[in-house]
Amino acid sequence: MQDVKTEKKEFTPNIVAFCCNWCSYAGADLAGSSRLSYPANVKIIRVPCSCRVNPMFVLKAFQQGADGVILCGCHPGDCHYVTGNYYTRRRMALLYSFLNYMGIEKARTRLEWVSAAEGQRFSAVMNDFVKTVTELGENKRLTDLRVKEGE
Amino acid sequence: MQRIGVFICWCGSNIAATVDVVKVAETIKNEPGVVFAANYQYMCSENGQQLIKQAIKEHNLTGIVVGACSPRMHEATFRKAAEEAGMNPYMVEIANIREHCSWIHKDMEETTEKAVVLVRTAIAKVKLNAPLMAGESPVIKRALVIGGGIAGIQAALDIADAGFEVDIVEKNATIGGRMAQLDKTFPTLDCSACILTPKMVDCAQHEKIDILSYSEVEEVKGFVGNFNVKIRRKARYVDESKCTGCKICMEKCPAKKGANEFNMGLDNRPAIHIPFAQAIPNVAVIDPEQCIKLKTGKCGICQKFCGVGAIDYEQKDTFVERQYGAIVVATGFKPIALDNFNEYGYADNKDVITSLELERLMNAAGPTGGVLLRPSDKQHPKVITFIQCVGSRDSSGCGKPYCSKICCMYTAKHAMLIREKYPDTEVHVFYIDVRTPGKNYDEFHRRAVEQYGVDYIKGMVGKVYNENGKLMVQGSNLIDNEQITIESDLVVLATAIEPEPSVRKIATLLTASIDTNNFLTESHAKLRPVESPTAGVYLAGVCQGPKDIPETVSQASACAAKVIGLLVKDKLKTNPCVAQPDENMCNGCGQCANVCPYGAITYVDKEFRLGGGKTEIRRVATVNPAVCQGCGACTVTCPSGAMDLKGFSSKQIMSEVEAICKM
Amino acid sequence: MKDVELKVVERAKALLASGEVARVVGWKKGDFCFDPSPAVFESVEELDGLVYNWFCGANLSKYLIEISKKEGKTAVFLKPCDTYSFNQLIKEHRINREKVYAIAVECLGKLDVEKIKAKGVSMIEDVEVVEKEVKVATAYGTETLHKPEVLLTKCETCQKTHQVKDEEIILHERPARDVDRFAEVAKLEAMTEDERFAFWKEQLSKCIRCNACRNVCPACSCVKCVFDNPASGISAKANDAEFEEQLFHIIRAFHVAGRCTDCGECSRVCPQNIPLHLLNRKFIKDIDGFYGEYQAGEEAEGKTPLTSFTEGDVEPNDAVDGEAK
């Protein structure tokens, strides 16, 4: 007796990943060529450097329904543009702490340093992040923030 | 209205195996703005590119999206194809549906759905692409080689022979590097100095080559075509132009107790010394930690005896700043420290030595004048045991996970030379696997076994301990399934090698990526093995991975070929995806210049018409497109969004985010 | 306070009359005693309307961005908190320092007429403050209030001193005070995620996007704001999509992070009384915690925390509430 799939498809999070072209995107490529799988709902946007990611992009992603946003860059000291990732580290430290202050679970936002040689680490990070966000459930907080009548 | 063509690649079966390429092409056909969608087995092939060119002409496309492998692989190919068909090459976007999709997900439905989303995202981006023209930047016709070992020497000679100026920056007092310390070299057993020193002399005499010995790279600015490098010339306390290398000072110097690094510390050397006879430059150097004059101010004997007055105790580090078009990194290697391997008793027994120390003991210029004598009691060793893979192939954290590649060959070389020079000596070698691949290598190893009777034992040594003057080497013999103990007079450890520790600082200076074992990462393991991902930086020798002299020399010549290919050009195409300020919105607040790593942003006062004949002078930012590398740090610091990045504009990335989130 | 006002008017007139300055920026008398508004005086006669009383809370430095472009010098009265914004705008080349004659004027904290009215006092005619006592003269007689209860929110935690002065009019020294300006922020941080989310959801959905906070904020003075620029991808006047207010306030707070001098104007002018200063103070508290004490506007040059870095900065995944967890 084939078990009937529950009609509510169990929740798979929608993850937006910003990867820097020189390190983490190459790391993602290596994870691909080494066939190290991670869930399909992680989608990667290529940026020249992690310092290109504007907080606007992170917030826009949440507004458009992303359940988790992860930003990957080169290890501090290895940045192709010398100091790019140092600025990213400060910006995201402040942004993520601020979002947490606004009541958005900190685990929905993440920053990981992945080098071009770390395909293994890239796939492990993505698997772990999807697991964390799945446990957190759907991101309801960043979309319907207006007080509804009768609330 | 945009007229976009979409091409879905099968990549043979790499994509088609798990992604329903036909369905993807069908679904994408009715995306707004898409006027042509096709799928083909090999988009990067000639016919694949032909398909693109034809479609561009037939459907006069304004932009194309290729769903294929990573843009890091074939973005350039598809851009060139588009350009040949008359379309601006920057109106091409790649959707990575192989490494980021087909290769890592199993379920066909899931991967096809993701492929559609990735292609849709690329379409959203290409709709906002603007045609860009690559700029140009001048190329400085001079190369820098960091490291004066055989790799650096070979690269410098090849580049100089092509007529370009080359500077070699060598950390030690002389060039020659690790090879200068070797006695003989495999597989031909010719004497290392005999084949190395002529090349060193060529370097010294070559009018295009400038050797900066006892110097280190201090700072690197700029980028491919025009690097600006600051070099620290360490104080030698000897005037290079005067010293004739007569070595009187070495004889007279009273501070004799310095450990002679060249002989791996097996004997001593005076404070003022020339590392070895054929040193280039043949100029003395004073070790500041050991020289009595520099430490306490008394003595000064070498200055008295120097016939040409070359000694100068007041000498200070000086700095040299020069421009280069390309940089070759050839920083070489050193054996690892054996602190984690005390089971071999290296620290407590003088007669347990590393292979490099054995090289010095067998070398005529070595501490024992080429006669193989035990360091402890200077007796001739009757039984010598070699232990392979000490610290290599070790993933337990004590050593290095990789195979150091050269130890099997040099141990076979040592065993043969010993058996030939001292036939009555017993030689045993504990090995896990003998790795001697390639031309004449295995034959070389077999000669050691068959012709010279070296005893190769398949098994590993568990412990080396001293018992009444004899070195008891206890190990397993897996073939005979025994545990054996060999009473030896001398134990030689084939120690793992690691890159020079200073390479990590150089990698940071050059922003060249480096892996956890401190090897510099090449741009592509198979197709671009001697280039760093950082344009204009080339890798030769062990700094890129363990290798022997033949491979190092071929890598050095490969680097030279790449450098010559670069320096021949007068102009280099620069990346057009650079920052671009919008003057009407710029506050002139100066925050962007604070974060620009290349100093590409300056401010000017500009007159703006306010309408009604009134004008206003405002301070606005300007970007030098030749210097800007397009990282984008400034675009985020700019609150008003006046600063944007061509090719990766805020609007484009926002549209990509929206395309991804719209399930 | 009247003695200070006299001195202010007298100096303004002297400077204008002597032609040393072409204009004076100060506060103009409103309809009542409690609603003075920022104004530019270009002739001595106009200066009769110049006032300086307990309700001159407005920060005048932002107006100098446009005014300092005009011909001739401009004199301006700067309270201690205004001088930080003034310095920050000098650092960002928005004000031409030589074209401004800065007069540091004494400030012992300004009063919030809303708070006075909330205490049931109405028909206010005049206000005089002695030590901690606020004597409000009204049509129905004099009411006495306790000063700390009717101070402007931004003055409650003010420990600022004059950073810039070409001249000063300080007749009474302000007693130093030991106040933790991050108390409110810490209280919010101590809440659970749900409570914080509920607090901000309730506060920010009151926002009517009138942009008063943006228009008054000295740090938020772009030539063309990103929210007015359709090419930015986030420009939106009304809150058509969900999460619009959140987006506006988070991005605005991020843009001024490391540049906001905590002058409190945003909360003062917000018609919906949203405690917007708690957003900016959160960034200031985090910056102090993560990267060391920093007060924007103390110097007129140098980098801000978001345009500098150190090798050992805290990693974002462990950085919460000013510490590395």
Add this chain to the structure above:
Amino acid sequence: MTKEERIENLNRLSGTDVRKCMKCGKCSGRCPAFKDMDIKPHQFVSMLCQGKIDELLECKAIWNCLSCMACVERCPRGVAPAAVVEAVRDTVVRMQGKNGIKAEEIPPIVDELIPQQLLVSAYRKYNK
């Protein structure tokens, strides 16, 4: 249990991944009890790898192993041959039809001669 399950079981019990072994023989090179073992430490690992469980269970060597952990400390690949021996020992003990000492049986046989440690380890081992 099928062969794979028994291998899997032993692997789990030993807590080490025998496939990591590169057959260098260092463990046997160092093992003080090597001489009197019929199956040597390096063979334990390779035989478990190939699933020759029965020979392992009948062998005498599991009782010669002193658990001095020299092989574990020396192994360059982080494999623990001693843990494999321990796992085999456990399996052998457990298969002996529960003839282990019960807790209540201990008091009558306790006297000053029997070292306390022996009783505790016997109790612990047999009762696993």
